[in-house]
Amino acid sequence: MKRNTWQREAVRTALNERGDFISAQKLHTELKAEGSTIGLATVYRALTDLVTADEADALQSPEGENLYRACSSDGHHHHLICRQCGHTEEIEAEAVESWAAKVAAEHGFTQPRHVVDVFGLCRECTLSP
Amino acid sequence: MKRNTWQREAVRTALNERGDFISAQKLHTELKAEGSTIGLATVYRALTDLVTADEADALQSPEGENLYRACSSDGHHHHLICRQCGHTEEIEAEAVESWAAKVAAEHGFTQPRHVVDVFGLCRECTLSP
DNA sequence: ATCGGTATTGACAATCATTCTCAATAAGCC
DNA sequence: GGCTTATTGAGAATGATTGTCAATACCGAT
Ligand SMILES: [Mn+2]
Ligand SMILES: [Mn+2]
Ligand SMILES: [Zn+2]
Ligand SMILES: [Zn+2]
Numbered sequence: 139m140k141r142n143t144w145q146r147e148a149v150r151t152a153l154n155e156r157g158d159f160i161s162a163q164k165l166h167t168e169l170k171a172e173g174s175t176i177g178l179a180t181v182y183r184a185l186t187d188l189v190t191a192d193e194a195d196a197l198q199s200p201e202g203e204n205l206y207r208a209c210s211s212d213g214h215h216h217h218l219i220c221r222q223c224g225h226t227e228e229i230e231a232e233a234v235e236s237w238a239a240k241v242a243a244e245h246g247f248t249q250p251r252h253v254v255d256v257f258g259l260c261r262e263c264t265l266s267p
Numbered sequence: 268m269k270r271n272t273w274q275r276e277a278v279r280t281a282l283n284e285r286g287d288f289i290s291a292q293k294l295h296t297e298l299k300a301e302g303s304t305i306g307l308a309t310v311y312r313a314l315t316d317l318v319t320a321d322e323a324d325a326l327q328s329p330e331g332e333n334l335y336r337a338c339s340s341d342g343h344h345h346h347l348i349c350r351q352c353g354h355t356e357e358i359e360a361e362a363v364e365s366w367a368a369k370v371a372a373e374h375g376f377t378q379p380r381h382v383v384d385v386f387g388l389c390r391e392c393t394l395s396p
Numbered sequence: 397a398t399c400g401g402t403a404t405t406g407a408c409a410a411t412c413a414t415t416c417t418c419a420a421t422a423a424g425c426c
Numbered sequence: 427g428g429c430t431t432a433t434t435g436a437g438a439a440t441g442a443t444t445g446t447c448a449a450t451a452c453c454g455a456t
Contacts, residue, residue: 141423141432163413177435182414202331202442203413218374229370237362238385245347245356247387251329254383256367258376270403270452292442306406311443331413332442 145176149184150208153194158224159205159217197255220260229256274305278313279337282323287353288334288346326384349389358385 152165160168166181185206188194195207197217207217211228214235218227234254242250281294289297295310314335317323324336326346336346340357343364347356363383371379 139424139432143423143433145434161413175435179415179436180434183433198327198331202327202333204331218371218376220376227374229374231366231370233366234363234383237360241347241358241360242385242387245358246390246393247347247349247385248393250385250387251350252383252385253329254363254381256371256376256379256381258371258379261375264375264377268403268453272404272452274405290442304406308407308444309405312404 145180146184146187148174148176149181150188150193153185153188153206153208157208158226159197159207159219160224161199161203161205165206200257216254216256218256218258220263221257222259222263225260225262274309275313275316277303277305278310279317279322282317282335282337286337287355288326288336288348289353290328290332290334294335329386345383345385347385347387349392350386351388351392354389354391
């Protein structure tokens with residue numbers, strides 16, 4: 139039986155308000171800055187659960203950190219991320235989905251998973267870097 | 268002035284003989300198993316240098332480890348990697364290249380870069396896991 | 397071939413994100 | 427209100443990677 143706690147809700151709310159990708163560490167720091175007494179391990183657990191429940195997306199930053207973001211659209215999708223400010227836009231990639239499945243099958247690979255992310259500079263960061 | 272050492276050469280040779288992606292840690296273990304006295308930090312340094320010199324490719328495993336591989340083909344390309352044994356095949360992704368550029372432009376993003384990797388189980392690992 | 401300046405090395409410590417441990421706490425059900 | 431037990435949080439543990447620094451050895455100059 140899964141129980142509802144204010145900690146889980148605090149993480150969910152913080153992610154939703156933010157909108158962009160953030161690390162577990164930074165999220166924990168922000169929550170404590172607002173007065174929360176939530177523990178770091180709990181933030182990790184909540185984020186992992188949100189990803190499992192398809193309420194959040196996760197990806198690795200180029201530096202190897204795990205970043206989390208509230209999912210606005212349902213189902214599998216990918217991201218266009220500003221490497222300057224973290225601003226994120228969700229993108230559809232149906233063509234990439236079928237391409238990944240096809241190329242795996244052609245080489246005899248099974249259970250394919252793919253990592254497809256596009257990093258760039260958003261409009262604002264392009265103008266004022 | 269860059270100097271030539273047997274350590275750097277040992278890492279380059281080991282990477283070339285292997286052909287597949289491998290972590291710095293595993294590579295160091297294998298080298299020592301063959302009697303080498305090379306240090307772990309040196310393996311990390313050599314791999315970083317090889318990537319800088321475009322003699323090796325690097326990518327992050329889904330577990331967050333950095334993996335390295337000797338570059339066989341020149342220029343930009345992507346990989347199909349067995350997450351069980353590390354066996355790797357280079358793949359063309361022309362359709363994905365143009366898709367990434369287009370989706371970035373459509374959202375006002377500049378200087379786009381993309382991460383495109385496919386992980387699965389190779390034919391052999393599918394049969395005997 | 398010898399010498400000397402300095403890149404490079406390697407053992408070890410340090411860092412950093414993430415996970416584990418486990419006693420204390422508090423949801424949810426009666 | 428009590429009980430059961432999932433959940434929490436502080437701190438330890440892990441594991442990859444990087445930093446430190448004295449000792450080493452490459453290589454150009456002599
Ligand atoms: Mn996809
Ligand atoms: Mn590409
Ligand atoms: Zn931006
Ligand atoms: Zn395999």
